Amino acid sequence: MKFVLPAVAATAALVAPTLAEARQVTFETALKRYGGNGAYVVLYVTDAAGAYKGTLWMAGGKAKYYRHLSDWQRASGGRATEIDGITGASIGSGKTLKITLDLADAMIDAGYKVHVDTSVEDGMDNPSEVVVPLAATASGKPFAGKGYVKSLTVTF
Template sequence: MNKLHKIITGTVFGLMLSVSSFAQTSNYKCMVQMESYKGEAAYVIISLIDPKGAYEKTLAVLGPDKQWYNTLKEWYKFQTKTKEKISAVTSASIGGGDRSIRTISIDDAKLNKGYTLRFESAVEEQKYHIKDVEIPLTTQAVTERATGSGYIRFVKLNKAQ
């Protein structure tokens, strides 16, 4: 009986360790409020940027037509190289003065490790903003309102329960 107890205890302990080692993600409600500008609806890309400044993952694409993705030049280079599947994170573009609320998933292991959330924006026949908003992926910064420098007025994230 003692041997069986040790085997069961060891198995349970091993399972607990393996479950805790899986990457855990948190969902964040992300509100993007646009400036009141004239022109077509903006395409906005939300990307996870690694500590060296390189694209790691596309978190959301606000703009449904693939034909316009090349107007988001820097992200498009990454996208065509990696051929990342983005259909699950694609939604409607956002017009001037409008807002969009999306849920994005972020790997908890990336928090406080030098990663950044980048919001790129482009409007047909107007200027492209590679860093319309950048938010350091830190415990404090993800809860603060971040002001845009292009078509985005501000971004606000809230951790979803």
């Protein structure tokens, strides 16, 4: 089963102001069969200098567990406004999270990177367990994570 979110509002900073300058980008995060409770998964973007630019999606609804997504927590400050309206349920073992959104053209091939932090109750915290560049060369290629992520595929 896939979680398909056809049109998603990411943090305002990332979303293209008009559709003319935008490109539809799909982020598909497939989890391993780790056999535990649902994983908290957060996708966020850093720029060429490594600075946090915004969050794409937070899978997991309880704020008290966000500190286990430590890279995201540190980069974003963990503020509720960062994930307002882009929060969903945690992702079960072996399931896939698929989100689609319109990103500004200027963000492609400009050194931006998508990070994924994951965490599972009684398991591992995996800050930035997979980092994929927002680059044409990486489009459609699966990148393996070192923790619970089997693959992250960014397609545009």
